[in-house]
Amino acid sequence: MTKTCISCGMPMTKPVDYPNGDTTKDYCVHCARADGSMQSFEEKRISMAEFIMRTQGLDDAAALRAAEAHMRKQPAWREC
C-alpha cells in the first residue's frame, strides 16, 4: 500500500496519510484541500515554505526557494 505523494514526495503508508482516508488518491493529506482536491502549485509552495520555516526557522525567501526546488522534482510539478 505504500505510495509516494506526487505533490510533496512524502511516503504514504496508511489510510490516515491519505485525504479523507482515500487510498486511491496519489497525493497525501498534507497536499489536499478541505474538499479533498489537490492543492495548487502556489498553495503548496506556500504551505511547504511554512513547514520549512516552522521546522528550521529559515528566512522566508530561503524557505520559498527550497520549497519550490523540492516541489519541481515531484511528479505533479515537473512540467510546470
Next chain:
Amino acid sequence: MKTLDVARLAGISHGAIFVHFPTREALLEACVEEFGRRMGEALHELAENNRGLEERLLAHLSAIRKEEAFYTAIVRERSILPQGARDTFTAVQSMVSHHFEDCPGKKPDMTKETNHALLFNTWIALVHHYLGNRDLFVRDGESVVARWGDVLVHHFVSLINIKS
C-alpha cells in the same frame, strides 16, 4: 571527490556513471537524497511507534554514523555545494526536524513556549560542531558519533528539560 574516483570505488567504468547521472552535481544531489531517504525510514518508524525524543535523537545520530564521512563533508561544505544539493539537504533537515516534533514525554511548560525550529537548530549546531571539528574531539579514523553520541544526546535532553 572526482567522478573518476567514484567510479573506481564502485567498480564501474567512468562512463557508466553518466548513464545514470548527467552531471557530477546530479550524482551528489542523488547521494544527499538517498541519505535523506534512509534517515527518513529510520526516524519514521520511531515516530510511528511513538518513541521519545531521546530515542529519536539517537536514531538521528545512528543514521549519520552509517555515512559519517559523507555527512561530515556535506556539513563542512554545505554553503558552497551546488544549489541542487543544498536544496535537497534543506528538505532532508526539515524532514528530520519534523520527526522530532510532538514526541511523547515533553514537559508541559516546554510545549507551549518553545520554538521548535530553535530547539532543532540547537541540536544540529551541537552535532555539526563535533562533526565539523572532528580533529578536536576524536583520533584519526575514530567515529565522532561512536565516541560522543550518547553524551550529546543526554546533555541535550537534560538541557531542554530544565524548567524556565
